[in-house]
Amino acid sequence: MDRDFETRLVIRQLVEDWAIFRDARLWDRFRQVWHSDGRMMATWFQGSAEEFIQVSQSGYDNGVRILHFLGGSTIDLAGDRAIAQTKMTISQRALVDDVEVDVVCTGRFYDFFERRDARWGLVLRQPIYEKDRMDPVDPAATLRLSGDLLALFPVGYRHLAYLQTRVGYTVKRDMPGLDGPEVEALYVSGSNWLGGKPHRWTGH
Template sequence: MDALELLIAKDAIRDLQSRYMRGQDRLDAQMQHDCFWPDATTDYGIFKGSGHDFVAFAQDLLKGHKANQHLIGQSLIEVEGDIGFGEVYYFAFHRVEIDGQDRDMIIAGRYVDRYERRDGVWKFAHRTELVDWGRMDPAADGFLADLTGILMGARGAEDRSSQRDWLRTA
């Protein structure tokens, strides 16, 4: 694999990582499903099984949250022909309600991935999630309610990022 082919492969894998996270945050199950090969496996500790079964598990779990945001940090990607290996840092924010109080659950860790290119397309063949640390705090963004003109994010079609027709003429 020459330098240009390697660069293209790594870019496709980074795009895969971003689509996975967007599918999770916007509760777009189809986008997240499309990131896994049909025979992909996962091990998240709290869930171990197929990639597609994990998507159903995660989407159902996150529906109970008020908001989520997953940020991708540095990633080390190594490509060996049609197989790639990755270590991807993440920072995950979850707004949850516990005993009637909004809480912010923050989890940071890494994904350890195996990617496979089939018919020119890169997808997850295996994904493991490692948790490095976490914390739970009372929600502290009540001040936003006092500000006017704030555009808040949403899930699915309600989020501006899903409104391509609006964005074309904005």
């Protein structure tokens, strides 16, 4: 088997493992996707992979329900480093102003991978949020959103951010979207990563 093809299979398996193990809360197996210094970026969380596990489980225990679905993937390889981009959807169900709703956000996972001691692992996951929508679970329900709150967030994830703010999270307001300076800066960071430069962690 071609070595690059085999490497892409390994990385794609890690991408798929992330979604399955995270949503199933199989945390011991989820940890194996990451390197020990791995970092996770999300609208509602920015920090280490281990911290992400803790807050994800705590959220689940408190009724938070976030699920992921994956689509196509492309992987750029450069020696012991790779950038994987994978189409995905994030879905979350919650009460918003006493109405049960589903939010679905479409985008990409933009992943920084590295091979260390013959093992590939995830170093940084940065989602790109392209578009989203919010729908009442009961189609007969009436939902009226605050235009002022929606306007605080980028168009790619404003409904997801609205829901997450309503349930108590502080949402990051400058995540990459379909276009704009944030996603362009991410592409530069990915190119630098493939070129051997260290990644500058910008989470807070």
